[in-house]
Amino acid sequence: MEKPTHSQAPAFILGVDVSKDSLDVCLVCCAGGRELSRKTNNNPSGFRRLKAWLKQHGCEAGPETLCCLEHTGLYTRQLVHYLLAREVRVWMESALQIKRSIGMVRGKDDKVDAQRIARYALLHQSQAKCVNLSGVTLERLKDLQANRSRLQKALQSIKVTIKELLAVDPVSGKTLEQVNKKAVQGLEKSMEQVEEKMQEFIAKDDALKGKYDLLTSVKGVGKVLAVSLLVYTQGFTRMDDGRKLACYCGVAPFEYRSGTSIMAKAGVSKFANKNLKQVLHMAALNSVRYNQEMKAYFDRKVAEGKSKMSVLNAVRNKLLHQIVAVIKRGTPYEIRLDKI
Template sequence: MKNYNVFIGIDVSKETLDIIGINDESEILLNHQIISNKVSSIKSFFKKASVNFIKDQMLVTYEDTGIYSNHLDKVFSLLKINYCKVSALEIKKSKGLQRGKSDKDDAKAIAYYALSHKNKMRLSEPLENNILHLRVLYSQREKIITAIQTFNSNKELDDFIPKSIIKDLAKTQNSIINNLKKNLKTIDDQINKIIHNNTLITIYYDLINTIPGIGTQTAVYLIIATRAFTRFSNSRQLACYCGIAPFPYESGTSIKGKNKVSQFADKKLKTLLNMCALNAKKYDPQIKLYFDKKLKEGKNKMLILNNIRNKLVHRVFAVIKRQQPYVITHTFAA
């Protein structure tokens, strides 16, 4: 790890950036300043900061706020400034007891977080354009699916509304649903185009789809969440991120609970993996055999399904690491 002695914290919002800098003695080096969240403003500010401080000894830290931090990523990559994007929840938990809230205090807290965690901070890199494009399209896809489900759920009210009104509404409602489905297909086509125009993403996508139970949408989301498998170095890390890795729950001699999964997770990926586990239980003979065996042993059904989710994550990392399709070994058993 580099010997940083300037720690700059940034509180990110859509319109503005609140910035504070401290040294390794927790003294304020850069007083609170507010700049606009624009590439030109960020570039101008940090060009001056690079003159006032030694660039290689400066570490900039801010919360991962999705697209709102994209300008920062771009400028820091261009200026070759060391930066870390940290989970907002991690920053929040590090603050301890807090009374009141302001953007200035948040920026200072982020700077102090960087100082106290300097030995384990992992430098970030800008999101690759194809992954960013996939993430935006996938987000739009989710919104369209939600809209379709919302309009379809309105049909449950038909029995309680006069037929004359239903007839007028049905034409408009069906037209909206059909248009949404057309847009959904357009987005799916765009996602497929991005996947198959990038050799590495195509390889990962095809490898993941060889695993029984895992479908195309889960494969796409896994590529997005792992940033084409550059974000996590092993399956355990991904399992923790998904919220399916069990952790001990005990303290002293009085609390000896069962291992539990954490509530801090990518809920979308966890839901997708749950669907995959149910599919694998149905279509993968090896998983079905495992499920039935554990059920006969008296294991809890949700515990078994969580174990299957972990198995699927391990399989994903195995096929990616080996660069070979998954083989159902149960087929070859004598």
Template sequence: MKTWNVVLGVDVSKKTVDICWSERKLFVHIDNNSEGFGKFKKWCKTNLIDLRETFIVLEYTGGYEYRFIQFCESQSIAYRRVPGLEIKQSMGMIRGKSDRADAFRIGQYGEDKIKRLEPSKLLDNKILELKTLLSFRKRLVRESAGYQSSVGERKHMYEVSNQDMIVRISNEKRDANSEYIKELESRIMELIKSNEQMYLNYRIITSIKGIGAVNGWMTIAYTENFTSFPDARHYAVYVGVIPFEHTSGTSKKGRRRTSNLAQKELKQELNQAAKTAMQHDPEIRAYAERKMQNKEYGLVLNNIKFKLILRMFSLVKRGEMYVENYRRSA
């Protein structure tokens, strides 16, 4: 494992970047643009920081960090993105908050954990665009559902017709969103088809009963085409379908339950996939009927979600389409 001479903590916002070398209590505040990155390089030179021997730790911010990451990749600087909650929970009791203090704490986290932190993989621009398109599609779908709900409530409360101004405008916006959603979905499929391995994996996982197009797109995006998780279990923990033990000594003996720390959007989509699989997959339907004789519906549904994840990873690893092999017993 490579030894890093310098570990820098970086706190990124929309317009600025705060960078701290906590070991020497050095700090620089720059703009989140090319001019600011030039200032960062000068600061490193002044403080005798060799960027080839430097490891940068920064939080996921939902997009603000991508410009800085692109700079790091252009300069061959090693970096690692870490969930903010992981950093926060590792620091114990914290009082006060500022961008400078956050950068210092991120730097401290990096220095404490450097032995187990591996550099992040290079950004895949197609995966990045896929995530962005899926996020915007989700916004439009929710917006359309809101318009549909408003129309239903208004008609129920005031007994108005489709010519009512609010009803008409809501319907027009919903119809427009439907066209935009189709356009987005077309671009999503275009992106997936542009990569042979990505398209193959998409076809494999959507051959599984219950896994439709949206689940397929999201799985490809968030597993980064099945490269960012070592196995199905790690992905299942990320999604939030693996139960964990909840006991303490002899006084607390709680039943195993899933963690609230999960990617809930993926979990919600898998929820619908599991329900569909229970209806249309004979093997899973038989499994559910057998388990529900002595287990709660929610627990059985969660087990089915895990089964679907196991199937996806297994089939992708083998490069095979799903084949139904269920045989009804005599």
């Protein structure tokens, strides 16, 4: 989860470029502005050597230190847990955000990347959002979600191949269907077990269970979208604004105009979480089919001449705003047909 950074300014900034086997570290003393670099292993013994090196230069690696690093998936997990155990403020920033803030650069080097991350953190420290991973439930949900996605892709690949072969060569298609029957059943069983384990973890965490129940009270929001939103928003601590969440999902429309020569239609940005956008799209389709409020809205806008895709995108936005509303309000969603 994320929380606002401490009000007290850090004494030291630590920029870390993380790779699978190693860490490139840049230490900046906020008082003097000096930069020191170090390379170490990305494992517990490397973390201990890093701590000893920091101590040599007056950094106790505690609450007075702000460590900034990019999201690199599993490779950051051990380091983040090690730093949080020592109360270091950990700021995980988007790699694209750091890259765009630097401007035009040429070449790439891990040591230089660590220096750039440290300088970015020094310049934007007031905007830092520090991580708090005290609850491991979200981490486990994220791992299970990734596993479910891989199982789903494998299952879809087999089924599509069989379906296409049956259309052009029924005999060979039947053979393929028969030899893959146990594989398909096994993948489907594994997906069921993953989903059951997700529900088990959510049920054990009262705070997440409450938010999960609120999310699924919105018609069209199923368990897949609910879990995805909890994971990607860190239990709605990273973002609790409908517009920001819509931007993150890639469904918020933006104007594209400049002077008199560029007058394009409003469109969505490509900078988005594609996985979450796909799940949200399926939820919007279900909402239009089974949610009377959304169905009435969709039919009315289409009848007014709006394209179906633009109206469907509006439905995705409405869903997200409803989701944020129930989370903020803390009460389940209720359909009001008089507001359609």
